Each structure stands twice: as C-alpha cells, then as structure tokens.
Amino acid sequence: MNIQSIQNSVINQLKQLLESEIGDFFAGLDKPGEPASTQEKHQVLLSRIKSIFEDAEKNWFTLHLAWLMREEFNRSLMLQEMSVTSLKALMNFANSQSIASKEYAMNAFSIDDLISYNRLNLDFLNWNSLYTACLNEVNQRGEA
Known part of the structure; x- marks a missing residue:
C-alpha cells in the first residue's frame, strides 16, 4: 500500500x-x-x-x-x-529533485497552486530525506 x-x-x-x-x-x-x-x-x-x-x-x-x-x-x-558509486549517483539525483521541487513550490500563486505547493513541499522533504540517508550511508562507510 x-x-x-x-x-x-x-x-x-x-x-x-x-x-x-x-x-x-x-x-x-x-x-x-x-x-x-x-x-x-x-x-x-x-x-x-x-x-x-x-x-x-x-x-x-x-x-x-x-x-x-x-x-x-x-x-x-x-x-x-548499494555500492558507494550507486549511492552517490542516487544522492545527486535526489538532491537535484529536491532543489527542483522546492523551486517549483516557491512559485505557487493560486489556491490550486497552494495545494500543489503542499504536495511539492512534501515531495521536497522526501527527496531531501533520501539525499540525507544516502549521504549518511556513504559517510558511515568512510567514503565521503
């Protein structure tokens, strides 16, 4: 689910x-x-x-x-x-998606945009969380 x-x-x-x-x-x-x-x-x-x-x-x-x-x-x-190389690639992708979501959300104008803003803000948090999790895993392996 x-x-x-x-x-x-x-x-x-x-x-x-x-x-x-x-x-x-x-x-x-x-x-x-x-x-x-x-x-x-x-x-x-x-x-x-x-x-x-x-x-x-x-x-x-x-x-x-x-x-x-x-x-x-x-x-x-x-x-x-995952390998460190894959982790770093996923981390970079998550970071780019996080930035794009936040930038798009900052341009909300109407109430429909506000609903989208809330969804995109959650999207930003999820991408940012994935980025942080990848970064922590790379750091734990000592390969930052």
Whole structure:
C-alpha cells in the first residue's frame, strides 16, 4: 500500500463519516431535546463536522508518522545493499529533485497552486530525506 492509496482511503473514510453524521443529525431533528432554531441546528451540525476533522487530523498524523518510519527502515535496508558509486549517483539525483521541487513550490500563486505547493513541499522533504540517508550511508562507510 502506497501513500496515495492511504490518502484515498482516508478521504473515503472522511466522506463516509460526514455522510453518516449529517444523516444522524437530520434523523434527530424535530425530536424532543434537539435544537429548535436554525442557528442552533447550524451550530450543532458544524460542531459534529468539526469533530470529524479534528479526529481525522490526529489519526492522519499518526498514520503518516508510522508510514514514514516503515519507509525509512526499508530505505535503510536498501541503501546498505548499494555500492558507494550507486549511492552517490542516487544522492545527486535526489538532491537535484529536491532543489527542483522546492523551486517549483516557491512559485505557487493560486489556491490550486497552494495545494500543489503542499504536495511539492512534501515531495521536497522526501527527496531531501533520501539525499540525507544516502549521504549518511556513504559517510558511515568512510567514503565521503
């Protein structure tokens, strides 16, 4: 399972939770003890939706952190198998991609660009992380 499929799964879960919360909210309308005014109903519904996103943010952070740790472990094992020449070539490529991602992200202008900026910023961090891992492996072998 890659990061894109995890993101799609999280988005689908959010959609299902939202649909369920909205359904539950409307099923409870006009029952005793439920909000009567439009403003109260609005506040209750917003509160339910806000709660979903707060929980999702907490869960997404934990999931993403676990994914990164697993990826980092797998990367470390892979890098240990590579020759120094291959490590240096990968390190140079990762560095060039890191620089290109950061430069492209710095030119975000619209909201669509801002979404791309966030993705590219993550892309930059991933390339930079790979560069650093290669550099550390080369340094550990004493062949910097």
